[in-house]
Amino acid sequence: MTGALAEVRQVVAHPLTGSARTPADAVTGRAFDTRTYSLMKHGDLPSTRTLGAELGAALLTAHPWLTTTDRPIVLPVAYLVARPACYYLAIAVRDAVNAVRGDHGAAHVIHVRKDSVTHIDYAASSEQDRRNDLASIGFRLTEPVRDAIAIVVDDVRVTGLAEQVMVDLLQDNGVGQVVTAYVATCDEQLAADPRVEAALNHAQVRSVFDMLPSVRRGDFVPTIRFLKRLLAEPGIADFLAQCPADLVARFRADAEATGPAFLAGYPHGTAALRAESERRPVTAAEGVCR
Structure with missing residues (x-):
């Protein structure tokens, strides 16, 4: 890679605090809707659209220039074949962005191809196990991103390991700017609780x-x-x-x-x-x- 690294900004719909069992939005103080989140993670479309719309609104409020920039906008999502929940979130965020872009060109989701899928459950794995797993998987862009604005959509940020892999890949391929967009992030105390991600995932969907x-x-x-x-x-x-x-x-x-x-x-x-x-x-x- 040559040249300066692309700037990375972060947008969060729900910055979480509290406990793994009862997380709350640190800004509003309201209980986080773990039921909707859990359903979204397992493929419920109405829940996905609800959280995707909230994230899209937060993104456009934080970065209104996305509505008028003439630079191409891409939303990269990593998967092999079966898509992750964040793919469908990215679709909802893309639709929110395109609804206000007019003639400035449509944002679109791009496939970042993983070369394998492992059996570990990230929500139940240690940070070192996650690092080892991510290091064992290859990631490849299927479209050029040079000078584009990349919006990296994900459901929750706990350790930031997966985010860094994606950001590194985009920067290595000459992306112009990166905006990471999360439904939820965990504050330091909440992120230190090894139960938090599993608690969010299984709040409603236990089977x-x-x-x-x-x-x-x-x-x-x-x-x-x-x-x-x-x-x-x-x-x-x-x-x-x-x-x-x-x-x-x-x-x-x-x-x-x-x-x-x-x-x-x-x-x-x-x-x-x-x-x-x-x-x-x-x-x-x-x-x-x-």
């Missing part, structure tokens, strides 16, 4: 079966977090039997495209997924849910 109402309403998108929990669920066959056939096909397609090493970590879940998708094959008219 994959808690997502069946979203699935039945058609308000669900499969995230990588949900896919890993589903494949590890002893009762996966019962869950899949209550899903539309096209969603079962999507689970199988995402799991198999993630690779043999990934599937090998979930032999029971993989067998159940294949059995259910073969029992109820998707017709051409139904397609596969996206």
